[in-house]
Amino acid sequence: MRDLKHLIYFEDLLQEANNELVRKGKEDGNICLGYTCYFMPEVLLDLPGCFAVRLRAPRCTSPDCHYGRSLLERALEGGFNFIDAQLATETCTVTCRFQEHLEYMDDVINNATFKTSFTDVPFKKNENSIDHYRKQLKIKVLDFLANEFGVDTSDKAILKAIEINNEVNDIVTEIGNFRKLENPPITGYEFSVITLVSMVCPKYLIVDKLRETLEEIKKREPDDKPNFKIRVLLAGSENDDPDFIKLIESCGALVVADRHCYGSLEARQHINIEEGEDPLTAVARHYLLTSQCARFMEQQEMRHRKKVLADYAKEYKADGIIVESNKFCEYWSFERMIDTIVLPRDFGYPVCSIEKEYINTASGQLRTRFQAFVESVELKKIQEGK
Ligand code: SF4
Numbered sequence: 001m002r003d004l005k006h007l008i009y010f011e012d013l014l015q016e017a018n019n020e021l022v023r024k025g026k027e028d029g030n031i032c033l034g035y036t037c038y039f040m041p042e043v044l045l046d047l048p049g050c051f052a053v054r055l056r057a058p059r060c061t062s063p064d065c066h067y068g069r070s071l072l073e074r075a076l077e078g079g080f081n082f083i084d085a086q087l088a089t090e091t092c093t094v095t096c097r098f099q100e101h102l103e104y105m106d107d108v109i110n111n112a113t114f115k116t117s118f119t120d121v122p123f124k125k126n127e128n129s130i131d132h133y134r135k136q137l138k139i140k141v142l143d144f145l146a147n148e149f150g151v152d153t154s155d156k157a158i159l160k161a162i163e164i165n166n167e168v169n170d171i172v173t174e175i176g177n178f179r180k181l182e183n184p185p186i187t188g189y190e191f192s193v194i195t196l197v198s199m200v201c202p203k204y205l206i207v208d209k210l211r212e213t214l215e216e217i218k219k220r221e222p223d224d225k226p227n228f229k230i231r232v233l234l235a236g237s238e239n240d241d242p243d244f245i246k247l248i249e250s251c252g253a254l255v256v257a258d259r260h261c262y263g264s265l266e267a268r269q270h271i272n273i274e275e276g277e278d279p280l281t282a283v284a285r286h287y288l289l290t291s292q293c294a295r296f297m298e299q300q301e302m303r304h305r306k307k308v309l310a311d312y313a314k315e316y317k318a319d320g321i322i323v324e325s326n327k328f329c330e331y332w333s334f335e336r337m338i339d340t341i342v343l344p345r346d347f348g349y350p351v352c353s354i355e356k357e358y359i360n361t362a363s364g365q366l367r368t369r370f371q372a373f374v375e376s377v378e379l380k381k382i383q384e385g386k
Contacts, residue, residue, distance in 0.1 A: 025202035068094030188255025228254035294335035
């Protein structure tokens with residue numbers, strides 16, 4: 001396939017958190033708001049005069065570093081001095097510890113205006129939970145931004161933020177839909193780069209290039225002969241490293257769908273406002289109900305998550321599922337083990353279960369695992385006459 005026109009530009013934007021567009025967003029007078037988890041609604045950090053940046057620690061070289069520690073290391077190196085506030089959620093342990101260090105050690109972020117806020121997120125998905133979550137978002141996000149930075153948090157402002165988010169959500173989703181084709185005109189690696197830039201750059205500065213990329217993909221000719229052996233769905237916890245996906249694809253498995261913390265299947269869903277609903281309630285409902293995070297532990301929720309994964313696998317014509325969790329990720333280590341048993345048993349999907357580092361230096365071992373998985377799925381396909 002011909003290279004995507006903006007791919008190198010997008011890859012460059014992912015080389016550091018304080019990238020060219022983040023700097024431009026700040027030069028334009030906007031407040032830069034960091035976050036780490038899906039439960040901090042990105043859309044509320046994109047209110048007029050602000051922009052959201054999902055924090056990453058690209059090119060982290062520390063051995064045995066997990067997500068939260070890599071972020072803290074990057075913060076101590078001065079790599080996050082550009083953020084004006086970090087808005088966290090009481091969700092994953094490692095990201096909570098990261099937030100506590102920012103909150104209690106006043107010399108981690110070298111920025112005189114730097115502030116933090118911590119939001120509580122319910123463990124259930126019911127009307128009471130939506131109500132509680134809405135109240136938390138009102139106090140810990142909207143009131144925080146209004147009081148500390150003078151941000152307009154009116155319904156009109158939230159609607160504007162929903163509009164720009166939906167524009168980006170719809171473009172990325174439309175690009176992702178091409179992955180359902182038998183021979184997709186986009187690789188999983190390219191798609192992960194596109195999804196990630198949409199999360200780490202001010203949306204008003206990246207949306208034109210995303211739209212142009214969509215138009216390009218509509219006309220892009222895939223290679224005549226597909227150069228993959230099987231198609232896989234990638235599920236699991238945080239993964240903001242496109243090279244991890246490149247590694248999977250180099251073993252012959254095309255990544256066609258991504259249900260993980262930095263994937264598109266949740267983060268890029270269109271936000272709908274139901275009739276008679278105020279925009280903040282719509283946001284609370286959307287983020288709580290669309291999440292397929294393993295922290296919801298009710299039995300019916302846990303079982304429903306398997307069905308959602310199997311449905312995605314069917315929709316994207318995946319032959320197998322790779323479930324990854326980062327080292328020390330409590331929720332997903334249990335979920336991964338359950339997935340490994342339940343998805344093959346109840347839904348017929350082979351599973352490759354991986355515990356990974358934040359940045360994967362041990363690629364030799366992973367390569368061996370992925371190659372073995374690809375071979376076993378290929379064999380299964382031959383036996384089933386597919
Ligand atoms: S695993 Fe769940 S709680 Fe943790 S970062 Fe992902 S969405 Fe948030």
